[in-house]
Amino acid sequence: MRLSRLSWLPVVPLLFAAAVHAQDQPRPLAIGATAPMKDVKMKSVDGKDVTLTGVAGKKGTLVVFTCNHCPWAQAWQTRVAAIGNGASAKGIGVVAINPNDPVAYPEDDFAGMQARAKMLGLKFPYVVDATSDMARAFGATRTPEAFLFDASGKLVYHGTVDDNARDQSAVTQHWLQDAVDAVIAGKDVTTAETKAFGCGIKFREKKTS
C-alpha cells in the first residue's frame, strides 16, 4: 500500500495525532501531593469497607497497588507483606489495593484476593478498587506500585519495592523499606521516585454518569 498522495491532506495527521495522543495515560500523583479519593469506600478481603482516611496512620500511610496474577507482583509480594506488616506495627497505616478487572484476570477476583491475603499473612487490608478509579486518581499504571505519604499526608515516595524483583538476596537498593523507615523516623526520603517494569493495570471500563 503506497501512501505518496497524502501530502494534499494536511488535516489528516492532525486528526490522527488527536486520536493517538488522546490516550488514557494517567498522570502520576506528584511528590508533595495528598491522596485523592480519601473517603471512597473499598471492600476489604475481610468483608469490611475501608477508606484511605480510615487506614491512615499517625506516622504516615502506605498505599500499594498490587494484584494476584502479575508475575512481578508475585515476585515482590512477600516483601510487600513484610514491609507493610512492619510499617503497620510502627504507626504507618497500610493498604494494598487491587485495581484490576477480574473479568480480564480471573485470578484477581475477590476469592483469589482473600486466599492471597491469607497466604501472605497480611496484617493490613487488601481491598478492591471496584471501578479502577482509585488507580486512575493516583495515576497508577502497573502492579506493583507504591505510594507513601508522610504524617502530614503528603506524598514522599512513589515507585517500586527494590531493584531486584527476581532475587531478593541480590537487592542493593531497598527503596520502599528505606522510605518507610525515613517516614517512621520523621526524616526526609532520600530517593523519592523510582520505576520498574510491571504488568499494566487492566482498568475497568469508565462508567458514564
Added chain:
Amino acid sequence: MTSRRLLLWLGVAIAAVSIGCSKSNQEMGDTSAARATDSDMQLYPPVTPTTAEQVLARARRGDATIVNLWATWCPPCRDEMPALIRVARVHKEDRVRLVLVSVDFEDQLPAVRKFLATQGYTDTSYLKTGDDQKFINAIYPQWTGALPATLVFDRSGRQVAFWEGRADESKFEHAVIEALAANTH
C-alpha cells in the same frame, strides 16, 4: 529372592517419589521453553541484546518505526502481538520497521524466541540489557515501566506516538499512518 524383590520395589518406589516430588517450577520466568533443545533454537528467530540508546538509534532507519516493549510474562503483550506484526507486515513496502524489545530476563531468551516463532515472526528482535530503571527512563521519561508500551517514530526519529497498554490493530494502524504522513511535512 524375596529380599531382592523388596530391594527392587524399594528402588522403584524411591524413583517414583523422586520424580513426583521434583520441584514444580512456578517461579517467575522459568518455563518449559527455557529448556528448548539446540535443534529447536535453530528454528527460532534471532534475538539480540540491546541498550535503550541502540533501540532509539534504530528509530531512524525506516520511514516509520514502531518500537514495542513486551515480555513473555505479560498477557496483554502476547495478546496484541499478532495485530502488531500484521500491521508492520502490511506496511513493509512503506518502509515501516518494527523493533520488538523484550524486557524478559536474559535466561528467558529461549522462551522469547519460541514465543516469537509461534507468532510467525522471523526477523531479528531485541532483548533489553542493563539496569531496568535507567532503561525505562532512557527509552522515554514518561514511560512508567508498565507493559506493554509502544512508541512510534517518523523518518527523522521524531516520536509521534506513545502509549502504555494493549492496543488493537486499528490503533497500531493509525499511529503508522500518522508517522508516514508526518514525513511529507
